[in-house]
Amino acid sequence: MGTQEYTQFSRKESGVLTCANVLIVASPAHAGAIDWNESSDALPGLVVLPCENTAAVPLDAASVASLIVLEIDPHNRRSMDRLGELKRKLPNLPVVAALPDASVALVRMLVREGVDDVVSLPFKFEELLETAADVMAQHKSRRHGAVRLAPMFAVVRSIGGCGATSIATHLAAALGERDTSGRGVAIIDLDLQFGAVADYTAATGRGSIADLMAADERLDEELVRSVARTGADNVHVFAAPDAIMPLESVDTDRMLRLIEVIRHQYSYVVLDLPANWTNWSLSALTAASQVLMVVELSVGSLRQARRRLDLFSSVGIEGDDVQLVVNRSERRMFRTIDVGDATETLGRPVLGSVSLDEPTVSTAQDQGLLVHQISRKSRFQVDVRAIAETLAARFAPGGLA
Ligand SMILES: Nc1ncnc2c1ncn2[C@@H]1O[C@H](COP(=O)(O)OP(=O)(O)O)[C@@H](O)[C@H]1O
Ligand SMILES: [Mg+2]
Known part of the structure; x- marks a missing residue:
């Protein structure tokens, strides 16, 4: 499959390097258009998987990810169903939804479906990195809270x-x-x-x-x-x-x-x-x-x-x-x-x-x-x-x- 692996996923100046193991599942057009040139410092484990937004999420890749960025078409039943399916199979995997433009009502609906945060399409490197870092930090503190x-x-x-x-x-x-x-x-x-x-x-x-x-x-x-x-x-x-x-x-x-x-x-x-x-x-x-x-x-x-x-x-x-x-x-x-x-x-x-x-x-x-x-x-x-x-x-x- 046309999986692209990037070992360069970080923010240039701030040095926020907490996004290891991020899986991006997006339609080929969006997946191919990510502007990676901004990144310079190494951060292992970013995987981009081009895949139509109604096709089932490959669970083998998702199950080893720390976070998934998933392209979603909220007006398409099958696209929403695959989100539901993913949440059922991997309930603890943080999910960031990617979509062209999200109203407040839409974001609310997605949060109810188990989405942690939203990024806009086409992908913007900075937004992607910041959102992923935030969501992962939240999950980490929640997990620690429970264990502690x-x-x-x-x-x-x-x-x-x-x-x-x-x-x-x-x-x-x-x-x-x-x-x-x-x-x-x-x-x-x-x-x-x-x-x-x-x-x-x-x-x-x-x-x-x-x-x-x-x-x-x-x-x-x-x-x-x-x-x-x-x-x-x-x-x-x-x-x-x-x-x-x-x-x-x-x-x-x-x-x-x-x-x-x-x-x-x-x-x-x-x-x-x-x-x-x-x-x-x-x-x-x-x-x-x-x-x-x-x-x-x-x-x-x-x-x-x-x-x-x-x-x-x-x-x-x-x-x-x-x-x-x-x-x-x-x-x-x-x-x-x-x-x-x-x-x-x-x-x-x-x-x-x-x-x-x-x-x-x-x-x-x-x-x-x-x-x-x-x-x-x-x-x-x-x-x-x-x-x-x-x-x-x-x-x-x-x-x-
Ligand atoms: N297994 C035991 N052997 C000897 N004395 C005991 C024993 N268990 C409790 N006591 C004595 O009984 C009294 C009441 O105990 P306490 O722990 O204050 O009871 P409670 O908190 O249930 O009211 C205390 O004087 C304590 O020293
Ligand atoms: Mg007592």
């Missing part, structure tokens, strides 16, 4: 005192021990009124979630890092506010944005949640990669767990999204309820069990320490580490590259 979001584990309780906060703080530490990226693990205390994460971890610093919620547009990485309190084992604590604040005053979008900004910067994020459910706390839960429901082997705990699971189902958090952590799972001679009963009653898998370790856990917490800081052989920490290992195997760490 840290896995988030939300620890919720069945009944008060069942150990959710203890497990959340030690889970963050266990994930932090494993993290060698230098990014660390964040724990966010969303129990805004009665949060104890900062106390349990004796984290140093004064910042709190309230500082982030007040920030609005200034909510950036620097502010996030400055608000985080530093705990042991690579853990960064986003503490509950010092003053009790009404839960209804929290804006859901703002809270979700805050969590997302934090997820961009750490390898893992652990959430501790309030006892009462509101719109924003349920929304935060739906964003979690995995919800850990802490239960005890008691009728009361399982009953409350059931009610919460029903509530979660009603907002679409279903099935294995929620897994059980059985706390205080010490072996007793005459246990009436066992781990199997918990799974059966609640219909969710058990992610792990955590031993009763009394009084080590509360003694450590009274001093603002984690259990392994006062007892190397704590069964509690060994069990939480096993849960961290399971989660780390399932979810690869995120954070800045």
